[in-house]
Amino acid sequence: MKFKHMFKRTAAKAGSVNSAGNLFAARQPEVPDGLLKKCNSCKSAVFVEEVKKNYYICPHCRNYFRVHAYRRIEMVADADSFEEWNQGLKTENPLHFKGYEEKLEGLREKTKLDEAVITGKVTIGGTPAVIGVCDGRFLMASMGEVVGEKITRAVERATEEKLPVILFACSGGARMQEGIVSLMQMAKTSAALKRHCDAGQLYISVLTNPTTGGVTASFAMLGDIILAEPNALIGFAGPRVIEQTIGQKLPQGFQRSEFLLEHGFIDEIVERENLKEELGRILKMHAVDGAVKGKSRIPEKADEETSQYISEEKPGQILSEQCLKNDTEQSVKNDGEQSQSGKTETKGMNQIGPKMSAWEHVQLAREKNRPTGKDYVNLLFTDFVEMHGDRYFRDDPAVIGGIAMFCGQPVTVLVQEKGHGTKSNIEHNFGMVSPDGYRKSLRLMKQAEKFGRPVICFVDTPGAFCGLEAEERGQGEAIARNLYELSGLKVPVLSVVIGEGGSGGALAFAVADEVWMMEHSIYSILSPEGFASILWKDSKRAKEAAEVMKLTAGDLKELGIIEQIIHEEEPLNRENLPEVFEDLSRKIQHFLEHYETMDETALVKHRYDRFRRM
Ligand SMILES: [Zn+2]
Numbered sequence: 030m031k032f033k034h035m036f037k038r039t040a041a042k043a044g045s046v047n048s049a050g051n052l053f054a055a056r057q058p059e060v061p062d063g064l065l066k067k068c069n070s071c072k073s074a075v076f077v078e079e080v081k082k083n084y085y086i087c088p089h090c091r092n093y094f095r096v097h098a099y100r101r102i103e104m105v106a107d108a109d110s111f112e113e114w115n116q117g118l119k120t121e122n123p124l125h126f127k128g129y130e131e132k133l134e135g136l137r138e139k140t141k142l143d144e145a146v147i148t149g150k151v152t153i154g155g156t157p158a159v160i161g162v163c164d165g166r167f168l169m170a171s172m173g174e175v176v177g178e179k180i181t182r183a184v185e186r187a188t189e190e191k192l193p194v195i196l197f198a199c200s201g202g203a204r205m206q207e208g209i210v211s212l213m214q215m216a217k218t219s220a221a222l223k224r225h226c227d228a229g230q231l232y233i234s235v236l237t238n239p240t241t242g243g244v245t246a247s248f249a250m251l252g253d254i255i256l257a258e259p260n261a262l263i264g265f266a267g268p269r270v271i272e273q274t275i276g277q278k279l280p281q282g283f284q285r286s287e288f289l290l291e292h293g294f295i296d297e298i299v300e301r302e303n304l305k306e307e308l309g310r311i312l313k314m315h316a317v318d319g320a321v322k323g324k325s326r327i328p329e330k331a332d333e334e335t336s337q338y339i340s341e342e343k344p345g346q347i348l349s350e351q352c353l354k355n356d357t358e359q360s361v362k363n364d365g366e367q368s369q370s371g372k373t374e375t376k377g378m379n380q381i382g383p384k385m386s387a388w389e390h391v392q393l394a395r396e397k398n399r400p401t402g403k404d405y406v407n408l409l410f411t412d413f414v415e416m417h418g419d420r421y422f423r424d425d426p427a428v429i430g431g432i433a434m435f436c437g438q439p440v441t442v443l444v445q446e447k448g449h450g451t452k453s454n455i456e457h458n459f460g461m462v463s464p465d466g467y468r469k470s471l472r473l474m475k476q477a478e479k480f481g482r483p484v485i486c487f488v489d490t491p492g493a494f495c496g497l498e499a500e501e502r503g504q505g506e507a508i509a510r511n512l513y514e515l516s517g518l519k520v521p522v523l524s525v526v527i528g529e530g531g532s533g534g535a536l537a538f539a540v541a542d543e544v545w546m547m548e549h550s551i552y553s554i555l556s557p558e559g560f561a562s563i564l565w566k567d568s569k570r571a572k573e574a575a576e577v578m579k580l581t582a583g584d585l586k587e588l589g590i591i592e593q594i595i596h597e598e599e600p601l602n603r604e605n606l607p608e609v610f611e612d613l614s615r616k617i618q619h620f621l622e623h624y625e626t627m628d629e630t631a632l633v634k635h636r637y638d639r640f641r642r643m
Contacts, residue, residue: 098147098164106151113149123210145170148183154309159187169201177214184221193231198249202242215247257286293418387575393549402444425466441477444487461494464507483521493534515540521624545593546582553580
């Protein structure tokens with residue numbers, strides 16, 4: 030790290046305004062009053078005050094300067110909310126390493142820190158959380174027994190007090206001077222986090238530059254949600270060690286945050302100035318009664334409102350603006366009775382719209398301008414926080430997933446995304462999901478289960494991706510695993526087929542309590558082309574195949590494969606989607622109201638029976 034000449038000699042404590050002036054105290058006499066410093070990245074002269082006000086980011090090149098632990102806490106926590114825990118712990122110098130204690134003493138003197146991590150409790154955006162922040166000035170924030178102990182105590186107390194944990198990693202890894210005892214801290218911190226996780230609590234890991242070695246291989250990578258600052262070095266082995274071992278230079282960007290995002294290991298890269306807001310948003314979404322499973326998580330007020338809605342004639346007026354933006358009188362005119370399961374059904378729904386051939390449905394489902402999953406996410410939900418990666422290999426852009434708010438409650442949303450326009454189609458692989466995409470979706474479904482959030486899936490895929498790499502990484506296993514795990518997921522699952530529901534690739538998103546279809550979507554064992562090719566050795570007979578396959582929403586409702594058909598304005602496009610969305614939104618509310626009141630056992634049994642009948 031070359032920042033050492035920049036922000037050295039800090040004596041700042043949280044909340045201490047006066048000490049801030051010392052933060053950039055000039056070390057070299059030629060720089061007057063510490064007003065100007067040189068950026069280590071772009072070599073420009075920067076005003077210290079400006080940098081401080083700008084989240085310690087270079088105004089010229091946006092290089093991220095190292096932030097001291099107390100400063101970091103000030104930057105993300107609500108003012109004066111920090112309460113420090115477990116100060117003054119000291120290492121016993123387990124290896125009796127010569128000169129180690131003197132070195133620590135010197136560092137304590139110099140940094141005014143007692144060790145390389147600060148822990149305690151804060152509130153962020155009003156939500157309480159336990160926080161731990163590494164400080165790189167203290168032996169590269171390597172994890173000796175005190176660091177391990179402080180983190181473990183903080184996590185244990187968070188478990189006890191049912192609080193989320195946020196850990197800011199910035200570390201060289203294990204602490205050599207403490208040898209095997211340092212190594213054990215990896216296991217100790219991980220074990221504490223496992224208990225915290227099993228208690229249903231949230232852990233957010235924030236990776237900053239650099240996060241390496243034993244810290245990466247323990248607490249840093251174990252977050253339910255892993256955020257990273259841009260361009261942070263994150264890896265197990267350091268780049269220099271790798272280069273020496275393999276005898277070649279590493280490519281540009283190797284082991285940086287962006288590289289990790291692409292390879293599926295982190296959820297999101299967050300700019301430093303947005304970090305407080307993002308943490309606050311995520312914390313808030315997890316603060317909603319997550320521990321009580323099998324009970325309705327719709328706030329009582331909303332419950333009242335919704336049931337009131339069911340019995341009244343003008344429902345739109347009492348739904349919150351967030352749920353229905355426009356006046357809904359028009360959209361409810363078609364609604365009939367309330368079915369036992371809470372569904373609102375329109376009479377003769379199977380026959381809505383003019384009669385069309387199956388092939389016409391196929392064409393509409395594939396229509397270029399048809400809204401894709403992303404459009405549904407934008408219209409139906411607010412506060413969408415996108416999560417990336419399967420934590421194994423890659424982030425599959427054919428699947429978009431994350432947490433969002435729906436009528437005041439958090440839900441996990443998963444969409445198969447085809448993209449709009451050629452460039453975007455290619456980017457999203459035309460909605461053809463790879464094993465990594467199924468594994469990402471499964472990760473997010475399990476996360477939803479942990480936090481008691483319903484899962485809402487939007488299905489739109491011609492089929493699972495067919496290719497060499499997909500087979501190498503176990504496409505079949507990935508789909509099977511989804512069917513297996515979804516069948517027993519202890520939270521409500523709704524799937525809506527919005528375009529093409531092709532084969533097992535679609536089913537992996539549709540082992541749900543209810544499956545609905547947009548009026549002109551299709552859902553089938555495979556594409557009509559594939560069907561014709563296999564049965565008649567002639568893919569040109571796709572049109573004929575479509576007619577016999579029973580792939581339209583009407584046919585599938587009759588067969589009992591799906592529960593609801595959502596009426597479409599035709600042709601469905603991004604402009605008229607809002608009209609459809611009103612109806613869909615209301616139906617989703619009913620769905621949640623019904624299924625969230627079921628206890629876990631009844632819910633899973635209902636899902637089991639649903640498929641058992643087929
Ligand atoms: Zn710069």
